[in-house]
Amino acid sequence: MERLRVFFSRAWGFLHKRRLDEQLREELQAHLDALIEENIRSGMTAEEARAAALREFGGVEQTKEIYRRQRGLPFLDVALQDLRFALRGLVRRPGFAIASVLTLMLGIGATTAVFSVVDRILFRSLPYPHDDRLVSFGLLAPIERDEFTLGAGYIDFRKEPGPFEAITSMAPGTTDCDITEQDPVRLNCAQVEQTFLPTFGTEPLLGRNFTVEEDRKDALRAAILSYGLWKSRFGGNPDVLRKTISLDGKTAQIIGVLPARFEMPTLRAADILVPQALDETEQRQSAPGVVLRTFARMKPGVDVRQATAALQPWFELTVSGAPPEFRKEIHLSVRTLRERQTSDARLASWILLGSVFAVLLVACTNVANLLLARATVRERELAVRAALGASRARLARQSLTESLLLGLLGGVAGCGLAAILIRVFVSIAPEGIPRLQQAGLDLRVGVFTLVVALASALIFGVAPALYRPSAEIMMGKEQISARRGGSLRQILVVAEIAISIVLLASAGPLLRSLWKLQNAPTGMETENVLIEQISLGSHNYKEAAQQFAFFTDLEARLKRFPGITSVALSDSIPPAGQMRSTILAAVEVAGRSALAEGTGGPVGWRAVTPDYFSALAIPILEGRGFRQEDRLPTENPIILDETLARRIFPGKSAVGKQLRLFKTPDGPWRTVVGVAANVKNDGLQTDGDPEFYLPWKNDPLINLHAGYVIVRTRMNPASVASWMRSETGSLDATLPVNIETMSQRVGKLAERPRFNAMLLCLFAGIAVLLAAVGIYGVIGFLVVERTREIGVRLALGATPQSILKMVLSGVVLCTIGGAMLGLLGAWFCTRLLESLLFEARAHDPVVFALAIFALVAVALVAAWVPARRAMRVDPMMALRYE
């Protein structure tokens, strides 16, 4: 209380300096006058009286000074004085100010933009309370990369959830569901257990969570709306809780609305939550039951390792019922929710963050260089101030104030640049970077920028602040100190070159990998192919026969179009299709024992019409493709890909052999009619699993509710696409149509690597540019400083060539030093990249050599202009200089 009072009083004093000073002067004068009068009265002469009064009073100016220090905020006074001085300095040298602020803007802006993107991936808490205790748990199998649990096992576990405070489950993915009333619309529905929201610590914004009764089979249907759907369809009206919606033809009561910031733990968009209605008896009868995604909240104080250990007995029990060949390929896994959501984006995020900090460091180095250069120019001024009694701390403080001012200006400009960069990132970024859409400048990012700006100021401000003019300068022996500042600046140049080389050497392998990825053979011809993706709603197309009829109608209509060379249907599409999957152990060969111990690994399969192979230009290596008559229900042909054929029939021809699939003892034997060339099925980077093809027809085995129409055309894809759209519309106007060219689909697969490589290249480019500017600045400055020396050398007979050599040799030395350091750094840093690379080596000697070559070239070019200037120094001018 008292302190606060004193502070306010001091602040008042600080703000009303002038008036209070005047009052103080008056008050002290009155006191002195009174003393003088008194003395005169006691018989002194006027002069004696004044002298005695001053003696009695003690120093007047001293008193005033003490009084002022007591009255105001002396620290702030000095800071303001420094700030004024710094501002004046910047205004007086606008070139220096602009160069520094622009450099810092580049560094801080890029850092802020990247931070705002990766913050959501690496640091910022997920939108659930105590998010660090949320985990995804369950089994991992070769065909499934995220944890899952099977129905029966989950129900067992639910009774005794061990290390978990709460557990919950949901159906994997989301399903299409239709609002079937006026304004019908296709939405994503997520089926969740009743415990779903409580486990994630989320309360509905309106209404309530599902009750246990509503989560039973045959219960009245209830639905919780997402915030977005509530706003868009119901206008954010709270009355919505009294309404019902008709979902896939069945009425459901709306019981709640989710908060705006809620997101599904799988990060999929979901418009409506409906109860999962997991039925215990059903699951036990059909054991092991359906596949579930399972999440849990760990008890406080439990970590992931302990939870995993505690789950081990349950895991053993769960897999004990599974066939032995499965058991050894299934693992137990517990991962934090953050890890599940961002696993493959994390490494790239760290690398981008690291590289952008490297750019910032180069920017700081450049500004430090500029400041040092200026300190050398101001050496005399500093020396005079030191001689007049300014302490070293006072001078350092002054210099740091200037750096902080520059840092803050750079930070403000950087924020502006970051706002632009974030927009650019969001617009060019590929899908699948978690939470990218939310990236932006908010308070948290603002604080980060401020901290970065201040930290940068300290980094680039330290060297100039410690720079102290020596007494020699006063006596004109400036050469000594010029050399001293010079060597410090050369060290900074070495650092710049080293950092640039690390960045270049890291960008190189990523670029090479990208190039290889984009030219990786997919096993098909992607030019002139259009893909239409169709998903039929379960309401309008209940029966498989209806679905079958729709697709065959569409196929027939499209075939009539003259410009189309082939039309095919399939249930999935390479190279990144969600193809159906089985295991090798489930394939039986007539007259042979089991094909594999264990699962034999996953085997993909898809159903296709005969034109599939010609539409995608996949060569048939042996035998034949499918024919129209293979689509008859009585025919059971099968086509293997090359890998699968070799695996099952090594060294022999597969054609004509009999296979039975899916471990079905009463299933049909299928005759291998052909072997197709391999295609990429699991992205571009891996060869993917072996696969086989079955004819697409009306068969319970084959999913008909969704599929792809593949069209090869000789005509302009855009006009064919609009034709396809209108043909689909004339069959069913309500169907959403999604048409892309095959090249676009393939291109998307390289988007993430392209994005990473592009950003890293951008940063490396900025770093090299800054390094070039830095070298130019330092060499230029050295030449100006050594003009007299150069003049003497020329006068004594040195040739211009030898002067050029002298200047350039300094640069070459710096560059070599920087290159060595950079190589060392690159050797360690590029190793981190390894898992992001495709058919490219992290330690690529060609890339390293190119990086060094590029920087040496840049350094020489940057040094060339000032070096030429040195060559042309006129000795007479130089000697008269100063």
Add this chain to the structure above:
Amino acid sequence: MSPFHGQGHGEVLQGTLDLMVLKTLEAMGPLHGYGIAQRIQQASKDLLKLNQGTLYPALLRLEQRGWVRSKWGMSENNRKARYYSLTAAGRRQLVTEAARWERMAAVITGMLAGTEGA
């Protein structure tokens, strides 16, 4: 640093000067700086040599803490002068300070007496 810390020239300890000012204002009512200085000089029977200038930072300090307040007025001989007076908080502070001073004086006297006795 502050002149109150120097003791070699008959100057006064910081807390002591504060106490003397407060006591003076209590005894005499509102008074200007010169008056306070004269009064302290008198009361100490000229034993204390007060650098009168040091009074002003002390008055400022007391005012900042809310123990005295000041007002501009006219002095006896018709001059503009700044009058200081005790606030209620200042009165309370005087009581505490005085008590503390007495305690300390007692302790020191006791110690000195003890030393002599040994």
